[in-house]
Amino acid sequence: MLSLLWLIPVLPLAGFLLLALCGGRLSRPHIAWVGCGSVGAAAVTTALVATDFFSVFPARESYQQTLWNWIDTSGMTVGISWYLDALSLLMVAVITGIGFLIHLYSAEYMAHDDGYARFFAYMNLFVAAMLTLVLADNLLLLYLGWEGVGLCSYLLIGFWYREPEYGRAAQKAFIVTRIGDTAFAIGLFILFTQFKTLSIQQVQSLATEAWPVGSNLAMIVAMLFLIGAVGKSAQLPLQVWLPDAMAGPTPVSALIHAATMVTAGVYLIARMHHLFEIAPMVQEVIAVLGLVTLLLAATSALVQQDIKRVLAYSTMSQIGYMFLALGVGAWSAALFHFLTHSCFKALLFLAAGSVIHSLHHEQNIFKMGGLRRHLPWTFWTFLIGAAAMSGVPLITSGFYSKDWILWSVWSSPLSHRWIWFGALLGAMLTGLYSFRLIFRVFFGEVRTQPTGESGLAMRLPLVVLAFLALTVGFLEMPHTLGNVTLFSHYLSHALPTTALLPGMDESSEAREQLAVTVAALLGIGLAALLFLPGSLFGARGTDQSTTHPSMTLLQGGWGFDQLYDRLFVRPWFAVTRNSSDMVDRGYEWLAVCAESCHGWLSHTQTGQVRWYAATIAVGTLMLLGLFAM
Amino acid sequence: MLSTPALVLAIILFGLGLIGLLSRRNILYMLLSLEIMLNAAALAFIAGGARWGQVDGEIMFLFILTLAAAEVSVALGIVLQLSHRFRTLDADAFCEMRG
């Protein structure tokens, strides 16, 4: 069964090829069957592979499968080869499982769209590329998947390409992530020139041998990889593309820009953790970047008017938590948060999509309200998602993952106290903005009349994801609460366990958890106070079209767009549009020169065969004379 | 042996062919001149092969023969086309590709 591993990425790829080549001739139900079926089959294959993998799991930690040699030149051999271990199996399970649910959802959500086949073709291609990324045995194959998901992200953000605005958003996402990808590629080159191999396992073992902790090359490579990860995962300073990426259809936002692709950076750092461990300074940078991103994004999420932009900023914020965990060396905690985040964020996006669907594509939360009674399924699932995101204690998965991260931040030797306080503030803000959404959208009076609850294909994924969002957290429970260590035990075969500071016992853990709980509940309570209609300040908060400068600053995501515009775009245009610079003169001179030479030479083109024959003869004579000399 | 006179003969024939190619305006004569030049080259190869007692000269002759056959079949087709279009065989009249 384990040898079926190659099928997992191939199935969605086959679905893509089928839809791309003859999608126009298939009927809509057939397209939906192919699109969902290929991903569903991949999910089933994953389950089969996983059972086989677990049957001998602790004894055998990884499984490698080489299909064929992709590139084989002297000094460089790159294979199409898959590498399955605890980490990649987790990623594959999330991608195929949640991917399948989202495909199922889109079968109804996109039912009336003209580009039905195109949509499913892109989605299948994305799943294939993402699986290539996480299953790759070498960095080049990983890079192939990395670029593949970037391409699909571009295609799907600009899916409704008739709107120029959406096309621009797609280009922005593509170009901004390109900066990170370029850095990643340079890091890859450096690794190859140093070690003459691209296999992830070999490179890391060679690097830990060859480079001492904190050596310059390790720092540079880790930094370049970090820039790549930051670009893909929408962290500071390359985060500006994610809010605009919400131009794509909502299932796309759920799959690509919440559950899977944006966490590719987290996966990359976790996969290359040996490299980051010998670059402790870069790890610190990761932690600080994660913290700053999560705070900036959380404050921006507080004031957004578009429901999807709120969720986009919340995604940035939650990935900030993952980066924070990676930065303090809590690899498993980051991956656990990735798992719970994929469940509840996909759920939130899909529920938001359900809201948007029933409100005729209205996305402004100030035009929503009172949907609680009209959309009960959506309301309860959205509520579960928001509760999980804000970390309502004991019953939601988000609590366990976030608590684990905060406990790691508190107790890790790599961390500082102020980072923990920042993260705690973030936890409170998370509760605030999540429940602001709930109170705005589902409470109060009805502002836009909804068309009613959506069908089964959309409700089923919501229910399944809501169930997951509640229960996934029970895979790992802290010492003070049940002490379940299934997840950390499982991942300890792929990732190192977190080092703790001495003197961290259960009582300090309990105190820390209490702080997290209080922060989350405080955020929710504050939201109820501020935004719940009928509460103390709730009535006043309806009119948010304020033009206060601080509000516009926050709504624009702390003005990074304007900053980059001033810093890079405008100077660049100023340089390129300067009509009197020397470089342009040089090229113009070249053009004039070529034109005059061409005019001169064109006189020889008389169109007369005899003239050509004569020139050939003369040329031959001259050549012969040259040789004779 | 006779290889030097044969090469001289080949040069003379080649020169005559070239003169014909450059001096005649009738496209049919130009093709005939080309045939003469090809034959001159073939003669040089044959003479060379005989001089060294190798078969390569004759093999090159075979190739030249093939080339000439292909060239003549296409060229005569073009001549027919041109005469049909322009109602003349004057090579200088076919100068639509003047730069």
Added chain:
Amino acid sequence: MEILFYIAAAVTVLATLRVITHVHAVHALLYLVVALIALSLIFYLFGAQFAAALEIIIYGGAIMVLFIFVVMLLGPLAVEQERTWFSLSAWVGPSILALVLLGEVGYLIASGDHPTMAVAEPRQKAISIALYGPYIIGVELASMLLLPGLIGAYHLGRRLSSEARSC
């Protein structure tokens, strides 16, 4: 032997001169045929009987026939030359030169002095072996050249006939 070569060479040069200087296409062609026959005699003198035979069969036969066909097809363009085509004087020059060649061949047969007849047999074999051994790429290229030649000629001829029909 040598005198035979010089005579044949003189015939070739004279015939070629007439080819490039003659005004009538058919006359020029006749002279060219004579030049080719003289050349084939020279080939024979160099011991390349196979090449000599091919020179006469393919050049003197097939290719020249192609030329003559085309000259015939171009009839309307050469209509003013029609009258002179069958005049006696046109035949005199080529006939004289051909007679010279005939004399040479007769002499060769009569003297029984066949230059390299003894080694002729293995020579053909050596040519074939070389052709399909080291020169196999050349043979392939030649076949690749002939095929477009065939298609090109067919295409050019077909367009002519279809245009002629549409006119």
